[in-house]
Amino acid sequence: MKKRHLFWLLLPSYWVLMAIAIVVVAFYSFHSMSDLYFRAMEDDIRTRTILLSEQAAPLVEELDEAALDALCKKLGTSANTRFTIIMPDGKVVGDSDETPSTMEYHGDRPEIRQALGGDVGMDTRYSRTVKQEMMYIAVPLKSGNQETLCAVRASLPMTDIKGELNKMTVRVFVAAILSGALAMVICIGVVRRITYPLRGMGRAAGRFAEGDFNHRIPAQQALELDQLANALNSMSEQLNTTLSTIIEQRNEQNAVLSSMDEGVLAVDRKERIIHMNRVAGEILCVDHEKTKRELVQQVVRFSNLQEFIKAVIGSQKPLVRDLTLIGDTEKQVLASGTVLWNAENKSIGALIVLRDVTHIRHLETVRADFVANVSHELKTPITSIKGFVETLLSDEWNHEPDILRFLQIISQQSGRLNSIIDDLLTLSRLEQKGGLVMKETSKLSPVIETAIYLCQLQAGKKNIQIDCVCPEDLELSINAPLLEQALVNLIVNAVKYSEPDKKVLVLAEKHADQVLIYIKDEGFGIERKHLDRLFERFYRVDTARSRKLGGTGLGLSIVKHIVQSHEGSIRVESQLGAGTTFIISLPAGEPPASAS
Numbered sequence: 001m002k003k004r005h006l007f008w009l010l011l012p013s014y015w016v017l018m019a020i021a022i023v024v025v026a027f028y029s030f031h032s033m034s035d036l037y038f039r040a041m042e043d044d045i046r047t048r049t050i051l052l053s054e055q056a057a058p059l060v061e062e063l064d065e066a067a068l069d070a071l072c073k074k075l076g077t078s079a080n081t082r083f084t085i086i087m088p089d090g091k092v093v094g095d096s097d098e099t100p101s102t103m104e105y106h107g108d109r110p111e112i113r114q115a116l117g118g119d120v121g122m123d124t125r126y127s128r129t130v131k132q133e134m135m136y137i138a139v140p141l142k143s144g145n146q147e148t149l150c151a152v153r154a155s156l157p158m159t160d161i162k163g164e165l166n167k168m169t170v171r172v173f174v175a176a177i178l179s180g181a182l183a184m185v186i187c188i189g190v191v192r193r194i195t196y197p198l199r200g201m202g203r204a205a206g207r208f209a210e211g212d213f214n215h216r217i218p219a220q221q222a223l224e225l226d227q228l229a230n231a232l233n234s235m236s237e238q239l240n241t242t243l244s245t246i247i248e249q250r251n252e253q254n255a256v257l258s259s260m261d262e263g264v265l266a267v268d269r270k271e272r273i274i275h276m277n278r279v280a281g282e283i284l285c286v287d288h289e290k291t292k293r294e295l296v297q298q299v300v301r302f303s304n305l306q307e308f309i310k311a312v313i314g315s316q317k318p319l320v321r322d323l324t325l326i327g328d329t330e331k332q333v334l335a336s337g338t339v340l341w342n343a344e345n346k347s348i349g350a351l352i353v354l355r356d357v358t359h360i361r362h363l364e365t366v367r368a369d370f371v372a373n374v375s376h377e378l379k380t381p382i383t384s385i386k387g388f389v390e391t392l393l394s395d396e397w398n399h400e401p402d403i404l405r406f407l408q409i410i411s412q413q414s415g416r417l418n419s420i421i422d423d424l425l426t427l428s429r430l431e432q433k434g435g436l437v438m439k440e441t442s443k444l445s446p447v448i449e450t451a452i453y454l455c456q457l458q459a460g461k462k463n464i465q466i467d468c469v470c471p472e473d474l475e476l477s478i479n480a481p482l483l484e485q486a487l488v489n490l491i492v493n494a495v496k497y498s499e500p501d502k503k504v505l506v507l508a509e510k511h512a513d514q515v516l517i518y519i520k521d522e523g524f525g526i527e528r529k530h531l532d533r534l535f536e537r538f539y540r541v542d543t544a545r546s547r548k549l550g551g552t553g554l555g556l557s558i559v560k561h562i563v564q565s566h567e568g569s570i571r572v573e574s575q576l577g578a579g580t581t582f583i584i585s586l587p588a589g590e591p592p593a594s595a596s
């Protein structure tokens with residue numbers, strides 16, 4: 001529908017209102033003037049009637065009809081009024097215009113009936129006698145005892161008063177037309193005074209919308225319009241401040257995202273791209289500036305990344321996954337995803353952070369291969385050295401005390417070196433499997449009991465009691481030898497770092513979809529500052545004590561890799577001087593079996 005200007009919406013309404021007001025005033029004025037004329041005429045006729053009745057009273061009492069007729073004609077001529085005297089029987093005995101004897105019966109006239117009844121009578125009608133419309137007023141002429149003697153009537157033609165009323169109507173009509181014309185002009189001015197400032201404010205609002213926030217609306221004379229102008233100016237200032245802040249934040253955000261080494265990809269719940277930074281475009285081999293509002297499937301060509309994005313959108317917790325992107329070149333990408341939330345705490349999409357770890361993975365592979373190759377190469381000479389030293393320490397050789405002590409040191413250190421190599425080979429095998437190991441559903445109790453049995457000899461030397469609490473029917477999908485090795489490492493550590501005559505507790509229990517295994521000792525405890533680095537390779541809390549007790553510094557790292565290969569996690573809780581508790585968390589459900 002076509003929109004009209006406010007001017008043309010208001011002006012007709014003003015005109016209609018003014019026209020109605022003028023018509024009402026004109027009608028009221030005309031009615032009032034007509035009423036005034038008729039009242040004046042009525043009063044005039046009434047006065048003339050009373051004057052006639054006063055002069056006719058003596059003649060009526062004498063019943064001198066000739067004198068009454070003569071009186072009516074005399075006064076009618078001088079007063080230019082028609083006078084008539086009617087007796088109670090309706091007989092006309094005097095008339096200023098006609099001969100009474102020729103006049104018809106007048107007792108049925110409305111004004112005569114009222115006058116003969118004792119009241120003043122009035123009527124307006126067409127007179128057949130004088131052939132024009134007349135106003136009649138009749139008054140009763142009473143005797144001393146209030147007996148009505150006759151009715152005295154006076155009448156005037158309506159011609160004059162109607163002529164005056166016609167003139168008055170013309171004057172009122174002309175005045176209404178002139179007033180209406182003047183009112184229309186005034187309405188145009190009034191409406192313009194209303195709409196002109198509003199048009200100016202509309203133009204100013206348009207300039208605000210175009211970004212010209214320095215423009216200001218001048219003060220207005222009307223209070224309401226001035227308040228509106230001030231509100232628009234204030235809005236302009238606030239918009240300018242807000243937009244400046246938003247632009248500054250956007251520039252800072254773009255600068256941060258552009259400077260990041262990681263790729264950032266934000267998508268909404270319909271998998272449309274909200275934002276992609278430069279690094280993400282380079283990783284995905286697309287122009288990041290042309291991807292906004294595009295579907296992920298139209299931009300990202302890697303199905304595994306598309307599936308990861310779907311998983312993040314459908315998840316309520318962060319996800320991390322290693323992805324291989326095969327294109328012109330193969331890339332190893334570490335993808336981290338989390339749900340995007342709005343101010344109302346509703347999910348609006350997902351934020352994906354991509355880190356190109358191709359070089360890092362290559363270095364890790366080179367390192368793992370190097371460690372494996374070196375370990376294999378060292379295994380043979382260390383085995384030979386250990387064999388020869390054991391031969392030299394046999395009873396067949398009779399060595400001097402100093403030589404015997406040196407041989408024992410060589411045997412001890414070669415054994416320690418052999419343990420380090422074994423642990424390195426174990427770590428290398430776990431890393432080469434990439435976290436994929438054969439699993440099968442097994443009862444947990446026998447695995448824990450076997451691990452405890454393997455540690456009993458070492459525990460017996462310090463008179464340490466190892467207790468086991470595990471439900472007989474607790475089953476889960478595990479690689480029994482690997483989990484047994486992890487438990488042995490933790491139990492051996494608990495025995496090593498505990499004073500004699502203490503206890504070690506191995507407790508297993510199921511919580512919802514997790515199986516928790518606790519290895520709790522009453523040993524020396526670990527300071528809080530060491531807990532975060534406890535599972536790093538070769539990291540030692542107390543280097544001197546660890547070497548004295550024969551540790552390689554790789555046991556806990558091996559445990560961590562074994563637990564991760566079971567898709568679990570491990571954490572440690574410790575209090576200095578009160579003992580340490582290692583807690584292994586494994587999934588209770590049966591994951592799909594995977595080949596090594």
